[in-house]
Amino acid sequence: MIVVGAGEVGSSIAASLCQSHEVVVVDIDPDRVSELTYELDVLAIEGDGGDRSTLVEAGIADTDLVIASTDDDETNIVTCGTADTLGDAFVICRVKDTQYLDTWRSAEGAFGIDFMVCTVLLTAESIVRLIGLPAAQDVDTFAGGAVRMAQFEVPADSPVADQTVAEADRWDSLTFAAIVRDEEFVIPDGDTCIRADDEVIVIGSPDCVREFAADLSPSSAGPDDIVIVGGSEVGFQTARLLEERGFRPRLIERDPDRARQLAEDLPKTTVMESDATDRSFLEREHVGDADVVVTALDNDEKNLLASLLAKRLGAQRTVSLTETGAYVELFEEVGVDVAVNPRETVAEEITRFTREQRAENVAIIEDDRAEVLELTVAGDSSLAGRPIRESVPDLPAGTVIGAITRDGSLVTPRGETVIEVGDHVVLFVNTEDIDAVAAKV
Amino acid sequence: MRRVRVDWRTSASILGTVLKLLAIPVAAMGLLAVGYREPVVPFLVPFVVTLAVGLSLERFERGDPGPREAFLLVASAWLAVALVGTLPFVLAGNGTLADPVNALFESMSGITTTGATVIDDFAVHGRAVLMWRQVLQWLGGLGILVLAVGLLSELSMSGAQLMETETRTQDVTKLTPRIEGTARLLGGLYVGLTALMVFVLLALRAAGVAPEMDLYNAVAHALTTVATAGFSPEAESVGAFSPVVQWVVVAFMFVGATNFVVLYHLSRGDTTRLRDSEEFRVYLGVVLGAVVVVGTMLFLDGEYPLGEELLRATVFQVTSIVTTTGYATVDFDLWSAGPRHVLFLGMFVGGMAGSTTCSIKTLRWLVVGKTFRRDLFTAVHPQAIRPVRLSGRAIDEGTVRDVYTYTLVSVVIFGLLTVFVVVDAARAGVEVTEFGAMGAAASTFLNIGPAFGFAGPYGSYEPFPDSTKLVMVAMMWVGRIEIFPVLTLLTRSFWRS
Known part of the structure; x- marks a missing residue:
């Protein structure tokens, strides 16, 4: 794959993907190029992304994916158009201006772009999600909106502080997927105690997550002003x-x-x-x-x-x-x-999109140390046809089944729940275990 | 020597075309006179005059008209047509219309779609002359419609600019790329509505529910209903006809004061413009609100028993006044003070912009109201920026200012005219009450028609002194073409620099 533009976005994407992909980074600034060569396990090329010879040198002919992520919209669009003419890679473009997104949405494939991410809109969307859930630090949705994942900090006056997970499990379709304590993940079982200042990652129906958010910090009911x-x-x-x-x-x-x-x-x-x-x-x-x-x-x-x-x-x-x-x-x-x-x-969105070839949707947690991802249970899956109690030990340690959707409706996963072929499961997985988990499911 | 900077030749040349075309309806009236075996001379002379003056003016070199030329043209066109319209009345020489001042008043009242009359006895006038009044009003309505969609919006004037804003809200800056095409479409709609009304009235007669409605009356009333004008060849106005005819007239008055762009879309089966139009809701609300208030007052006064007659009398008079038509089915001057004063207030409202209606128009009141509410908010929150919105779309502050100016100037002119009417009547020894003077001032300047006292719906403006009548003629002229085209002619900067 080729990443054009090695600013913060480009380098961040390259860093996330260089383990699983062969990444070529193109940037116009020679200092940046040499810097990157040492920093990451990527091939860095100096040049203009809109320039045919640069892209050919980067190996556009047999590239699967091109990501244009410079800070300039027009440069990105021209790069994508050029890449589209030179090869048949999947082309992702980053823009700031929403009007380009509107154009692209109204005519899918416009400018030769296969996927467009709009920085401004993504940022606004993430701000609005944060506003919608008081106290949430990160929010993502899965399974077409039926499942929501959120990360909260537990305040000292919260009713769940100093309770065990079993005691705190009062919200019907909500699963405690993980607890972040002192920068470390704790995979909770029934006896794990939730402490103040912990960060909890919960997965469940949007209503439940909202209720949980409201109960978690009684002082901040839904925002109004x-x-x-x-x-x-x-x-x-x-x-x-x-x-x-x-x-x-x-x-x-x-x-x-x-x-x-x-x-x-x-x-x-x-x-x-x-x-x-x-x-x-x-x-x-x-x-x-x-x-x-x-x-x-x-x-x-x-x-x-x-x-x-x-x-x-x-x-x-x-x-x-x-x-x-x-x-x-x-x-x-x-x-x-x-x-x-x-x-x-925006880097998160692009990384997430490139990984979606395996999973349907991904949320990246705590600087890419873990992920919440949505997978469809295949016929030969080791999860299929068994209660969760039996199948979980087969998965890598630290993996949590957060939610299951069957025919679009939510099934709360508990020990005795039997997973069926075709179910969508939302899993909390450590980043290094992703491939293993994907193979099992 | 300072030169005149207005290209008056262009204005004169276009005016020539207007006067030339005016020869057609004059000729038609001449033929009507022949048909009724009435004297033809009253129409022959103006036919020759308008054709000759028109053709000679048309020979002026015609350039590209700018705003100034357009102002000059609009003001002079209304005046010139009124002058030509005077000739048949004077030449026929019957009754009060034989007097030139009266004839000019009647003619200006016609072309400005006002409907104020100086006739005290309808029986002495020929049918062709009476039809000429109707035709003048129909032409005035057509003229104002073409002006509203075509010319005025080009001149970015108060009201017209708003009208443009309002139509842009509805995604139809112009129905066709060229103004000429838009004007033609709306003109066609106007003609179509008039024809439809003639057809409906004749169908009612054929059905046996409107025995008095012959072809002459059907055409005469259709010509002045969609134009929201209000002349009638009958002394009792629409009161001379059966209840079902009165309801039909109500419907067409209401339609005539509805924005023609909205009507155009409605005629093609598109109701979204109507539903989205905030102005229409206000217009409808004003009519319904006034009906409820006036109806309740009339019922409490014991004027009519509860029933269709009460409803019809109320709805008809209210619609007639609010749409600025000026028909009547009863002598509302005999009502008690309450309903009469509500009708008086109704004179200031008017129908929707972009229609044949006169007065200040609901669009302006809507903007005034919304701006006032906005100003109340910004008084509390000085830093808040809150645009005034019409049907969801923000209108710029320049337009808001223009609307305020227009409304203020209207009210001031009304006030001055009232005082003038009172003082002038006192000088001439004519007895006019203060309320009568207010009614007459509003009714002429805002182009409604009937007022109160001797100028009531079944009365006449004839008793006013000639000086008052001439000032009213000027005010009808100023009011009809939205004040500014005439007033700018009075400024030095219009002619020079």
Whole structure:
């Protein structure tokens, strides 16, 4: 496979896939190319992705997959078009601008692109998922929306704190897939005790996950008052998606023309024209009463400042955009509840997509140390026709069956549940065991 | 020496074409006069005059008309047609219309689709002359429709620009790429609706439920209903006809004041435009609300017993006033103060933009109301940016300002005209009440027709002094073509620089 553009996204994808694929990375910056050669087990080539000779040199003729992931939309689209003419690889394109996504969606295969991921939209979607589940740090959906996976931090005042998993198992169709404690995975059995500050990964029906989220931290019921700071494209798309889900967010934008434009495009959003760091404005508009404050300004420092200011004024929860991947942890360290990095989000989506050849859907947990994936049970599967109690020992240690969907409806997996051929199972798997698990199922 | 910068030759040349075409309906009336064995001269003279003036004006060099030329053309066209329209009345020389001022008033009231009359005795006038009033109104309705969709939207004027915004909301900036094509489509719809009404009225007669409705009356009333104009050759207006005819007239008045772009889509079976139109809901709401209020008041007054007669009297008068038609089936001037004042307020509403209706129009009131609500919100949240939306689409602040200006100017002109009517009547020794003066001022400037007192639905504007009538003529002219084309002619910057 060929990855064009070795920025944060490109290198991240290359790093995730270089173990299972032969990866060729193309970048226009010679320093970056030499750096990458040493860093990763990939072949790095210097050149322009839109240039025919570069792609030929990279071996376009017998490549299965081309990923265009530079920071420039037009470059990516041209690269994809060129790759499409030169070979018959599957072509994935990363764009920022939603209008290209619209074009591509309206005519599948436009620009010679087989799959297009839109950074802005993906980021907005992940922010909206986070807002929808208070206290969640990561949310993904499986089996066409019937199953949801979420990762939560357990607060000290939570009813499940200091309970064993067996005691905490009060939500009908919810399975505790894993607990992250001090950066380590703990695979829970009935006797495992959940402690405050643990992170729990649960898999179950969306309703149950929502209920669980509400019960987990009683103080933060479903969000009502959402404030978006910054009318960037991500801010705009977030507001638009929230409107679609029936929320009436508030949006703060500094530039008068942009504010007017946003107000016209977002009928259910209250757009305000002000500087988000103007404390008296924030107080006058009671931004401190907000359930969630999303900062989507064009600059990381401003985002941090605005988040902290909102938090100081009393906002329940802050979700902040960070352009720099390295800042994610730092942000969360100093008080931002969740930091979202668009590049990480898009890299995850592309990696997930390339792995989907085996699994139908994948969520990557804790920097790719584990995955939640959805598989269809084949006829010769070692799971088929047996109760889970008997089949689980055959799977690698640390594998958890989180949910089963049969004919589109959810079956909660318990020891005595018998899995049938054709069922979709959602599994929590350590990354190194994926191939073994896939083979068994 | 400072030069005139308006290319008046172009305006004059197009005006020539208009006057030339006016010869056709004049000739038709001449033939009608022959048919009824009435004098032909009253139509022969204007035929020759309009044709001669038209042909000679048309010879001016015609350039590409810009906004200024269009303003000049619109203002002069309405005035010129009114002047030609005066000739048959004066030349026929019967009754009050023999007086030139009265004749001009009647003619301007016709071409502006107002419907205010100075006739006190309908019996002395020939049938061709009475039909000429109807034709003038029908032409006025057609003219305003073409103006609304074609010309005014090009000039980005208040109201017209809004109309454009409203239609853009509905994804039909223009029904066809060329304005001419759009105007033709809507003109065709207007003609079609008129023909349909003639057909319906004649069918009612054939069915035996409308014995008084002969071909002459069917055509005469169809010409002034879809035009929301209101002249009738009958002294009792539509009250001279059976209840079923009155209901049919209500329906066509209502349709005539509905946006023709919406009607066009409706005629092709597409109801989404109608359902999406916020303005239509307001228009319908105003009519229904006024019906409920007026109906309740009339019932409590004991004016009519509970039943069809009460409903019909209420619905007819309310629809007639709100759509700015001006027909009547009863003398609403005899009603008590409550219903009369509700009707007075109804005069200021008008139907939908993009129709033949006059007055301020529901679209403007909708924008005014929404903007006011927005301003209440921004008073509390000064930094909030909240665009005013019409049918879901944001309208720009310039348009909002234009709407406010138009509405304010309308109300101011109404106020000034009222005072003038009162003072002038006092000077001339004519007894006019304050309410009568307000009604007459609103009814002429907003192009409705009947007012209260001696100018009521079965009365006449004849008793007003000539000076008042001439000012009213000017105000009907100004009001019909949306104020601005006339007022800009009065500015220095229009002519120079």
